[in-house]
Amino acid sequence: MSGGKAYKKENRMEEKTKKRPNVLLLLSDQQRYDTIGAAGFPHMHTPNLDRLAGEGVLFEQCHSTNPVCMACRHDLLTGRPGRDHGYYTNLEEKPIDNYDTPTLPRIFSENGYRTAAVGKMHFFPAREHHGFGEMYLMEELPKRRQDDQYLQYLKEKGLGDIQNQHGVRPLLYHVPQNSVQKLEDHGTMWVADRSIQWLEENGEEPFFLMCGFIQPHPPWNIPKELDGLYREAVIPEPVPRSRMPMDGNEPNPWFGDWDSREQKEAIRKAYYTAVSMVDMAVGKILDTLREKGLLDNTLIIFTSDHGEMLQDKGYYSKELAYEGSVRVPLLLRYPKRLAGGRKIGGFVDSFDLLPTCLDVCGLAYPDGELRGESLFRLAEKNDREFQFSSSGLGYRRWVMCRNDRYKYVFHYNGGYEELYDMRDDGGEEHNLAEEKEGRIRNTVCRLRREALLYEQECGPEGNIRNGDFVPVPYEPYHGSIRGKFHYWANFQMQKFYEGERAGRLIQEIRHASDNPEKSGVALTALFNAESWQKDFQARFREYTGRELTPEEIDLLFEKAAEEAME
Structure with a gap:
């Protein structure tokens, strides 16, 4: 008996001294790769992420496997592609x-x-736990309080x-806003x-904690305390307009092309302020x-599910294979395995x-x-020749393959192809796919072949037939799909709200736009297309x-139209 007790005591002591590692996964939403100082x-004003980079490692070429919220989060959660979990877009409410x-x-x-989840998870149904022992949710569009x-x-x-707890989505989705909440309640x-x-309450238990921030996903509802954070900052210019044929490259108000330089710059500064707010929160943790x-x-681990085009090439939002959408930040800190202060x-x-x-x-x-x-192995030796990403269904689906030079x-949609020289054309302005010169054609064929193999393994069933892509008939996109103003944003009025909704x-x-x-710009509403107003x-x-x-109607639309004419 005494020997048994001694054995159990030794076991308990050994467990106490041999602490299991914890995991903290910090996931921002819609954060571009180029948003950390x-x-x-x-x-960028990101002192806490800078500190994390200095004490850990920064991976410079991290890609979203599917640059939309729901699909990428399930890629991350399962380590598997849409073929296995079923999510290719944000439209699949299943x-x-x-x-x-x-x-x-x-x-x-x-x-x-x-295990615990805090913040945005974007699961369906909302409280589907996927193995989390505890969930403290903060979703963009909750159905019930x-x-x-x-x-x-x-x-x-x-x-x-408060009816629009994360900013007003209808009318003002991509417009910098005053937050209804103070910073402390944001x-x-x-x-x-x-x-x-949760960490204070956890005690000594080993943990896996996932923190999901909604920012810098629009709307950018900025608390008064952070007004002017980037007022004096000299910020980068967006990549010049160079949209795909199906989106149209002529000036188009649905894409915000007629916005003033001041409006466009205010939007980018609001986005950067939202990133800095996430940085503040990360610092506290x-x-x-x-x-x-x-x-x-x-x-x-600090990363994001996808980026934000932020006016690059004339686009807003995500769901595209371009750098602003598909590349994300990735920081990793674990000094027991990786020395800090490196860019990889x-x-x-x-x-x-x-x-x-x-x-x-x-x-x-x-x-x-x-x-x-494991990123620990890849940090020491990364021999990957190709990087893949894909998104969408039907006519909105695409698949990307790139190597160290070409994407x-x-x-x-109509079998449209793109090829960019990422060394000489980092802004992806000049599509080389139509060039007939031998080296370029060989590059297209090789990357296309790899993209086919990836799609065959990971994409929706039926997209490959007889060893080739099966394109769908060409269909041009309306500017509301990839532009500044989305019809679906008007649909996203907060259904949970129990009070008097209209007033x-x-x-x-x-309040948001004042x-x-x-x-x-001194306008109450920033877009006055008739179809937009009717919607x-x-x-x-x-x-x-x-x-x-x-x-x-006069308050929201007509006065704004009059002011715009002055």
Whole structure:
């Protein structure tokens, strides 16, 4: 008996002294690769991400495997492509295709880790846990307050009458906005504070914690405390307009082409301010880890699901194979395995995060093979020749393959092809795919062949036939799809809201846009296309149960049109 007790005591002591590594995954939303000062972009105010880069490593060529929110998050969560989990776009409001697919949180939970999700996850249904033991959600468009801990927090603080808690999406989606909340109550800060609370409550248990920030995803609702953060900054110019034929390259107000230089610059500065707000939140979490003595025993990963075109080539938003959309920041800190202060080249992507987390914690993947590899191995030797990405369904689908010099993209819409020399044309302005010169044609053929193989393994069934892509009939896109103004944004009025909807929505629209310095122009509404106005009025009627009054129409549209003519 005494020997048994001694053995158990020794086991307990051994477990105490041999602490298992923790994992902290920090995921911003829609953050471009060129938004961290330490990455070589001095216009950015990111002291905490700079510190993380200095103490860890920065991967300079990280790509989103699918540059839209829902699809990429499931790529990351499962380490597998859409062929396995079923998400290729943000439009698929359905559960994961196979609930047996192993996920990061489920693997960690099954191996004795405490697992938690804080912030935006973008799962369906909203509280589908995918193995997380705890979920404290903050989603962009919650259907009910009961599902969303941030909404509950606002109500407890006496702020339950806020209707657009993450900025006003209808009318003003890509317009810099005044936040209804103060900085301390902003969703970005809430993710940090709720994560810190969770860390304080956790005790000594090993953990996997995933923090999902909504910023810098639009709308860019900036708290008053951060007004003017980039006022004096000299910021980069966007890549000149060079849109694809299906989008049209002629000046078009739907893309914001007629905006003034001041308006366009105000938008970019609002985006950078949103990034800096995420940086502040990350700093708070890192400080807590340091104070608790957990920093060096925690694998810290900072990345994003995709980027934001931010006027490059005349586009807004994501869902494109261009650098602003498909490349994302990636920082990794774990000094026990990787010395800090390095920038690492070579292709890495969203699929590599799951195997990295398992590697550092000594956990095995339970079923089948993964597409990605541990970043620890790739940091020492990266022999990847090609990088892939893909997105969409039907006529909006494309697949990309690039090597260290050239990027190839196949669009199913009419079979349109792109090829860019990334060494001599980093802005991707000059499409070489139509050139007949031998070296270029050979490059197109080689990258096209690799893109076919990737699509055959990872893409939707039926897109490859007889060893070749199956294009769909050519269809031009309306400017609302990839431009500044999206019809679907007018549809995204907040369904959870229990109060008087109509008057409150008008009030918040006015508050959001009542700052010429932020918006770059002294207008209440910044776009007055007749179809846009009618669409908003129809959505308003559906949402509130009443028509806009003549006074409200005048307030939102007619006065703005008059001012624009002056």
